[in-house]
Amino acid sequence: xxxxxxxxxxxxxxxxTLISLAYVGFTQxxxxxxxxxxxxxxxxxxxxxxxxxxxxxxxxxxxxLPGRVDFVLTEQGKDMxxxxxxxxxxxxxxxxxxxxxxxxxxxxxxxxxxxQVQAKCASKYEAAPNQTPAxxxxxxxxxxxxxxxxxx
Amino acid sequence: xxxxGSFALLLALVAxxxxxxxxxxxxxxxxxxxxxxARNAGMAVGVLVTLAVGALEYFFFTNNFSMAYVxxxxxxxxxxxxxxxxxxxxxxxxxxxxxxxxSIYAFLVLFVNRNKHPELMPYVGVVLAGVQTxxxxxxxxxxxxxxxxxxxxxxxxxHVAKLAEGHxxxxxxxxxxxxxxxxxxxxxxxxxTVPFAFALAALLGRYPGEKWIHITRRWxxxxxxxxxxxxxxxxxxxxxxxxxxxxxxxxxxxxxSLLPWITGTAFLHSVMMQEKRGMLKVWNIWxxxxxxxxxxxxxxxTRSGVVSSVHAFAQSSxxxxxxxxxxxxxxxxxxxxxxxxxxxxxxxxxxxxxSRESSFLFNNLILLAACFAVLWGTLFPVLSExxxxxxxxxxxxxxxxxxxxxxxFLLLLTGIGPLLAWRxxxxxxxxxxxxxxxxGGVLAGIIxxxxxxxxxxxxxxxxxxVFVTLTIFSEFFRGARVIAARDGTxxxxxxxxxxxxxxxxxxxxxxxxxxxxxxIGIAGVPFNRDIQSELSxxxxxxxxxxxxxxxxxxxxxxxxxxxxxATLEVFRNGKSEMMLYPERRFFLASQVTETMVAIQTSPLxxxxxxxxxxxxxxxxxxxxxxxxxxxxxxxxxxxxxxxGTGLALFPNRRAALVLRPATExxxxxxxxxxxxxxxxxxxxxxxND
Numbered sequence: 001x002x003x004x005x006x007x008x009x010x011x012x013x014x015x016x017t018l019i020s021l022a023y024v025g026f027t028q029x030x031x032x033x034x035x036x037x038x039x040x041x042x043x044x045x046x047x048x049x050x051x052x053x054x055x056x057x058x059x060x061x062x063x064x065l066p067g068r069v070d071f072v073l074t075e076q077g078k079d080m081x082x083x084x085x086x087x088x089x090x091x092x093x094x095x096x097x098x099x100x101x102x103x104x105x106x107x108x109x110x111x112x113x114x115x116q117v118q119a120k121c122a123s124k125y126e127a128a129p130n131q132t133p134a135x136x137x138x139x140x141x142x143x144x145x146x147x148x149x150x151x152x
Numbered sequence: 153x154x155x156x157g158s159f160a161l162l163l164a165l166v167a168x169x170x171x172x173x174x175x176x177x178x179x180x181x182x183x184x185x186x187x188x189x190a191r192n193a194g195m196a197v198g199v200l201v202t203l204a205v206g207a208l209e210y211f212f213f214t215n216n217f218s219m220a221y222v223x224x225x226x227x228x229x230x231x232x233x234x235x236x237x238x239x240x241x242x243x244x245x246x247x248x249x250x251x252x253x254x255s256i257y258a259f260l261v262l263f264v265n266r267n268k269h270p271e272l273m274p275y276v277g278v279v280l281a282g283v284q285t286x287x288x289x290x291x292x293x294x295x296x297x298x299x300x301x302x303x304x305x306x307x308x309x310x311h312v313a314k315l316a317e318g319h320x321x322x323x324x325x326x327x328x329x330x331x332x333x334x335x336x337x338x339x340x341x342x343x344x345t346v347p348f349a350f351a352l353a354a355l356l357g358r359y360p361g362e363k364w365i366h367i368t369r370r371w372x373x374x375x376x377x378x379x380x381x382x383x384x385x386x387x388x389x390x391x392x393x394x395x396x397x398x399x400x401x402x403x404x405x406x407x408x409s410l411l412p413w414i415t416g417t418a419f420l421h422s423v424m425m426q427e428k429r430g431m432l433k434v435w436n437i438w439x440x441x442x443x444x445x446x447x448x449x450x451x452x453x454t455r456s457g458v459v460s461s462v463h464a465f466a467q468s469s470x471x472x473x474x475x476x477x478x479x480x481x482x483x484x485x486x487x488x489x490x491x492x493x494x495x496x497x498x499x500x501x502x503x504x505x506x507s508r509e510s511s512f513l514f515n516n517l518i519l520l521a522a523c524f525a526v527l528w529g530t531l532f533p534v535l536s537e538x539x540x541x542x543x544x545x546x547x548x549x550x551x552x553x554x555x556x557x558x559x560x561f562l563l564l565l566t567g568i569g570p571l572l573a574w575r576x577x578x579x580x581x582x583x584x585x586x587x588x589x590x591x592g593g594v595l596a597g598i599i600x601x602x603x604x605x606x607x608x609x610x611x612x613x614x615x616x617x618v619f620v621t622l623t624i625f626s627e628f629f630r631g632a633r634v635i636a637a638r639d640g641t642x643x644x645x646x647x648x649x650x651x652x653x654x655x656x657x658x659x660x661x662x663x664x665x666x667x668x669x670x671x672i673g674i675a676g677v678p679f680n681r682d683i684q685s686e687l688s689x690x691x692x693x694x695x696x697x698x699x700x701x702x703x704x705x706x707x708x709x710x711x712x713x714x715x716x717x718a719t720l721e722v723f724r725n726g727k728s729e730m731m732l733y734p735e736r737r738f739f740l741a742s743q744v745t746e747t748m749v750a751i752q753t754s755p756l757x758x759x760x761x762x763x764x765x766x767x768x769x770x771x772x773x774x775x776x777x778x779x780x781x782x783x784x785x786x787x788x789x790x791x792x793x794x795x796g797t798g799l800a801l802f803p804n805r806r807a808a809l810v811l812r813p814a815t816e817x818x819x820x821x822x823x824x825x826x827x828x829x830x831x832x833x834x835x836x837x838x839x840n841d
Contacts, residue, residue, distance in 0.1 A: 006505045011517055018521050025553030026546055033543035089765035089774050092745035
């Protein structure tokens with residue numbers, strides 16, 4: 001066996017290992033991104049996947065309950081009930097009318113249980129549609145987030 | 153007065169276009185006068201962009217809130233330090249900053265080489281000016297930092313408006329690191345343009361030999377070093393400022409900065425194959441092309457929100473320009489490659505699997521795999537939406553699963569590679585070089601295991617870290633021993649002498665050692681602990697060996713922000729050890745609240761305390777405490793990397809003439825031996841790395 005073949009075999013083993021690792025990591029952490037409008041069209045398994053949904057917090061719907069915070073996200077006239085169950089305090093930017101991105105799962109009773117909430121103050125956003133101060137610099141994507149990945 | 157900034161910027165674009173056109177004309181007609189004038193135009197771009205940057209800074213310092221960019225990113229009470237940094241706080245300024253750094257690099261390249269390489273430099277000038285033309289077009293027509301605030305009056309006539317007060321700088325950027333981090337990263341991004349320009353120029357001009365690699369080696373290392381520092385400062389900023397207890401989240405913008413660093417690292421290694429053995433020519437050319445394109449992609453990801461839009465909320469049209477430029481770059485690169493591919497034929501073949509060549513090949517393969525995985529994971533939301541219509545993002549588990557094994561394999565190669573001989577290494581040499589270091593590493597692993605160290609990846613990282621460190625130290629020791637014995641000096645000064653004789657090799661070892669320190673720091677992650685608890689004055693929480701007692705909360709205010717601060721006393725074994733003051737600041741100009749983390753750092757562990765806000769239920773303050781082991785090693789490792797790169801930039805000191813031949817031809821001894829031999833024969837001591 002010549003050196004070239006040996007090298008190719010070695011490389012092949014490495015590549016195959018990495019691809020399988022990538023596949024496992026991918027299935028563990030893939031998160032769908034849906035709009036509220038799309039949610040109503042989802043069916044079966046795809047409805048219960050881990051997903052991210054964004055929308056505006058409907059005015060006056062934020063309720064602080066023991067162990068969770070309930071609110072309604074709205075987008076293009078469609079509403080979604082959300083229960084935030086994460087243990088971190090909600091970001092300061094999370095208030096009535098704010099743009100929020102929630103991550104979690106849809107429950108059978110059509111309530112979205114969120115483990116993470118990120119929010120951006122709506123007024124600031126509308127004032128400068130082309131400016132995203134929070135994304136302006138490397139290393140940060142949103143101005144406030146209730147739960148950040150840890151241990152990475 | 154207000155107009156000269158934008159005027160300089162427009163002139164800069166004109167000069168850049170002229171440098172491209174006249175440069176190409178000069179190459180075709182072979183007229184030195186044209187070539188010279190193209191070069192002068194290229195240098196003028198640097199001066200003009202510097203003037204434009206000066207103008208924008210002048211507006212910041214004079215609080216000229218009729219300028220939209222100044223009004224958006226500054227306010228009167230902003231400290232001068234941050235007024236300076238506000239230059240790169242937003243889209244327009246960042247792009248101007250990019251152009252500026254690039255034009256400084258271009259100026260230096262053209263100036264330093266003004267009387268050298270007459271066959272190559274005209275091409276380099278054209279490529280540099282071409283890249284500048286793109287960025288200056290953006291600066292002038294797409295994202296001008298010099299737009300003025302305007303409003304219509306009753307008759308519909310537009311007038312320049314002037315705000316009384318600016319919106320203020322994003323509070324997240326109001327940290328000293330944010331003044332240094334973006335320039336470092338941008339110096340990295342823009343710096344890779346230089347090796348790119350030389351590679352493309354050498355290909356287009358069919359410039360003989362590997363000379364372009366020799367010319368650009370230092371430039372590449374400088375860009376790489378800036379990029380490394382930029383990434384680490386960004387991580388440190390995320391750690392010290394964002395208050396989530398970590399420093400790396402595989403965020404698209406972070407990944408964007410990592411991608412060119414990975415390919416740049418691969419390039420720095422694989423060029424040695426071309427220099428020493430004339431192999432991998434096609435590979436190297438494409439590596440440097442890819443690195444440049446990843447720099448552009450990184451800027452695209454950072455600036456456009458294409459990917460970040462999954463969790464951030466804005467898109468901008470600037471993305472299309474970058475995509476277009478990327479496509480154009482690829483077409484030009486591919487065309488240049490296809491036209492001149494015969495010029496890149498390899499001189500040698502791989503001789504053995506256990507050789508320096510193959511360790512470089514594996515190093516490159518694995519780095520490219522890491523790059524591909526990170527790129528794929530970062531772009532997956534875009535790709536999946538494109539292919540299947542549903543936007544899917546992947547999280548840290550994906551990146552960690554793939555990249556941790558890759559990183560550990562790289563660490564192993566860091567130890568093995570430099571000690572393997574070119575072409576083929578004998579089993580004896582392997583045993584002689586690796587027996588002790590490997591034994592040391594395994595011993596360290598066993599000791600750690602006995603002491604309850606169970607995380608498999610961290611354990612492997614520790615073993616490999618010790619192994620690599622020992623190989624590096626033994627290299628220094630063996631080389632220095634030879635010099636010390638011959639010159640009769642002590643071992644310490646012999647180490648200095650050894651390093652200066654072959655700065656590239658021994659500087660490289662120092663960089664490797666810095667990487668080991670960084671790896672050890674990262675290996676501390678599985679042992680992180682955190683606890684979150686409501687804490688009223690008088691209450692306490694326990695984390696690890698520490699007890700944190702809340703003493704009180706107080707309020708402070710200045711012109712820039714109002715803050716709420718917790719006073720915490722930290723006890724260890726019943727003894728009061730320190731006070732920590734985590735803070736929440738409400739910035740008045742931007743109406744945003746930010747957290748100020750209190751960190752007590754030591755080589756062994758960081759105690760990291762965040763005042764997380766008030767509990768939604770009880771309205772009591774919530775304190776989140778983290779205990780992060782070994783984090784400091786990462787920042788210290790970064791310093792060592794910088795030191796090593798600095799060493800490798802020094803020219804080699806010439807070896808003294810020695811007539812007595814070296815007796816033992818072990819690999820490391822051969823360094824000094826062959827260096828002196830070559831010194832005797834050719835008066836050139838740049839051997840054996």
